[in-house]
Amino acid sequence: YIHMVGSPENRTTFIRSALVFLRLHEFDGMDIDWQYPGENGSPPEDKLKFTVFVKELRQAVEQEAIDSMKAPLIISSKVSAIKSTIENAYEIAEISGQLDFMTILSFDYHGHWDPVTGHNSPLFRSSVDSGNFIDHNINxxxxxxxxxxxxxxxxxxxxxxxxxxxLLSTSQTGLGAPANGPADAGPYTREEGF
Incomplete structure (x- = not known):
């Protein structure tokens, strides 16, 4: 995504080819899964470039629907659930006005990368959440x-x-128990911590 949003020409090329592909294969639309603009090696200015991309994509989808006399393609995006990432990655009101829907990736709030155990996808804050973890919940x-x-x-x-x-560090087994990495891989996932 970093290269694609980097210039107007790259965005136009991507958008045109995506719309042709979607219509050719009779898809209803596309879901953007960029994890995440302005984070994970993506420069901070990609937050603004993502907004520009989404606006240009919306304009192209609307024009394509007029030209083809078909229903507009659906545009959606996967988006972060973590407050600091949301604030760093998105111009929320602007993209909300352009996308048909946004899917909050409301999981992996806690995992073996944390120093204590926690629920993977809690609806609300737990009694043991503190510090940076108080916002790690769907609500x-x-x-x-x-x-x-x-x-x-x-x-x-x-x-x-x-x-x-x-992998527990002590005999405690509840939420907030000290942890030290992922547990052994199981027979189905064959992946530690999963």
Missing amino acids: SSVATWLAGGAQADKLLITFPTFGRTF
Whole structure:
């Protein structure tokens, strides 16, 4: 995504080819899964470039629908659930006005990368959450999106059907128990911590 949003020419090339591909294969639309503009090696200015990209994509979709006399393609995006990432990665009100819906990736709030155990996808803050973890829950994520100007009818949340495992550091076994990395891989996932 970094290269694609980097110039007007790259965005135009991507948008044109994506629309042709979607119509050729009779898709209803596209879902953007960039984790995340302005983070994970993406420069801070990609936050603004993502907004520009989404606006240009919306304009192209609307024009393509007029030209083809077909229903407009759906444009959606996966978005972060973590408050600091939401604030760093998105111009919320602007993208909300352009996207048909946004799917909040409301899982992996806690995992083996944390020093203590926690629920993978909690609806609300737990009694053991403190510090940076107080906003690591679905309720806080949705509140952050709404406070930033997202349209409520465009927000979707995910409910994972998987869990995370922890290697415990002590005999404690509840939420907030000291942990030291991922538990051993199981027979189905064959992946530590999953």
